[in-house]
Amino acid sequence: MASPAPWKQLLLTALDSNSHLKHANFIQIATVGFNGKPSNRTVVFRGFSGNSDKFQINTDLRTNKVEDIKHCPFAEVCWYFTETWEQFRINGKIDIIDGLNSSPLKLQQRETAWFESSLKSRSQYLGNAPGFPSIYDETSMKQTNLNPSTGPVDAFCLLVFDPEKVDYLNLKSNNRVVFTVSKPQSEGCKNWISKNINP
Amino acid sequence: MASPAPWKQLLLTALDSNSHLKHANFIQIATVGFNGKPSNRTVVFRGFSGNSDKFQINTDLRTNKVEDIKHCPFAEVCWYFTETWEQFRINGKIDIIDGLNSSPLKLQQRETAWFESSLKSRSQYLGNAPGFPSIYDETSMKQTNLNPSTGPVDAFCLLVFDPEKVDYLNLKSNNRVVFTVSKPQSEGCKNWISKNINP
Structure with missing residues (x-):
């Protein structure tokens, strides 16, 4: 059994000290696209995978970031804690776990992540494809009809x-x-x- | 004369609504390194260049980001406003203006940016090279001896x-x-x- 990463306690302490702020678990994640240019967006930190030092992030399979990561799995998270003035720049690699993953263990992990999300979060994956032109139609109404016991939909993707x-x-x-x-x-x-x- | 960019007013309004927060002008900027991997860090938005829609950012010439940008001038800024829940993802290109720049106009712009910084900010550029192993020595004492009328030091770099x-x-x-x-x-x-x- 590996001992915990030495930075993990620093991060947990920062999370705790900033936990009264809604945005404390909002992180910016940078990836590289097909064109070689960087992309950067805010995502939500969904906790560590079990006892490991790996982060979980939920995303929509239809977003550009999934394509970016398929092309180049490297990412850098920038996490700035506004209350304690601490910054963590975390460089690493991302594993994409969608519904077609061949590992039963990973599929289980994805399912757990789905049920740990709020119903409101889950219903977002039933909406229209993110980033596409907005067209008001009846498919956006589907969002209200999600059964709480329904497992992850195709668009739900877990990033580790x-x-x-x-x-x-x-x-x-x-x-x-x-x-x-x-x-x-x-x-x-x-x-x-x-x-x-040196800082 | 070009009309102002249509997103600029949105950004100015967001800045104004969040201006009571110290971190309102903290932005995350993603670049791509020599190894093709992304980097991401927090920097301070120092305002627009004149009436244009270009952003100014001060940095130390000795940081890795300057090398990254020389290699690949493309960047994406992610700016999340924690009070109003607004995100701006801004993709663009960076111009590096250091003391060796051949344009007198740009050198003037760099000098103005230097004098617009606080004495405390300026003194950081006299410290040891950022990112190098910390060694306590007398050079770090230089920080207290900055003359307010001294122009930009070599390490001071303006990014546009x-x-x-x-x-x-x-x-x-x-x-x-x-x-x-x-x-x-x-x-x-x-x-x-x-x-x-679609969001």
């Missing part, structure tokens, strides 16, 4: 983000620490090392 | 970000509008078109 480097900056104390994985991973084990760097 | 696409999302009204430049630019003129899209 696996951190490989964390750059922590505290603007109050002016401390900056970078955490990196020192050795190649073996069986999910990571050996993290930390270094103080 | 030129928006080409703006994706606006209002999470309260659930409205999303995308603004794009319809024609190639001629002499700084841009013709913006807008379209309502």
Whole structure:
């Protein structure tokens, strides 16, 4: 059993200190598109996968970000905590888990994520394709008819983000620490090392 | 004279409605590194360049982001306003203005940006190189000795970000509008078109 990543406690403490703010779990995630240009958008941190240091993010399979990630699985999350003035820049790789995934374990993980979402969140996946021109029609009415026991719909996609480097900056104390994985991973084990760097 | 970009008033209104929050002008900017992977970090919006729709950002020439931008000048800013629940995703191109720039006009712009910064902000550029291992030494003491009339130091760099696409999302009204430049630019003129899209 791997010991917890050394930055995880820092992050959990920041989350706790900022938990009175609705936006405390809003993170910005950067990816690279087919054209080689960066994209950046706000998504919601949905907690860690079990006891690991991997993040869960829910998304609509029809968004551009899924295409971006299929093309280039690397991402950098920027998480700024507005109350405590702490920034975490987290670089890592993303695994896309949609309804066609071949792993029964991952499909189970996706189903759990679905049922952990509010009914309001789930109903968004029944709406029109995000990013397409708005046309008011009856399909948008489907949103009200979601059965609470219905499993994940096709558009529901779980993203699992696996951190490989964390750059922590505290603007109050002016401390900056970078955490990196020192050795190649073996069986999910990571050996993290930390270094103080200039802010 | 070009008319103002149609998204600019939306942004100015959001800035005004959120202006009581210290972090209202903190934005996340994504770039692509030499390795083709994305980077993402918080920077401070320093206002528009004159009457244009270009953003100004101050940075240290010694940061990785400057290298990233030299390699690939494209960036996407993600700006989330925590009070009004509005997100602006702004895609564009960055111009780097350091002390070796060949344009006298740009050098003047950089000097103005320097003097518009607080003394505390300016003194950061006298510190040790950001991102390098922390070593306590006397050079960090230089920060207290900055003369207010001294012009920009070598490490001071002005970034000018030129928006080409703006994706606006209002999470309260659930409205999303995308603004794009319809024609190639001629002499700084841009013709913006807008379209309502599904959130």
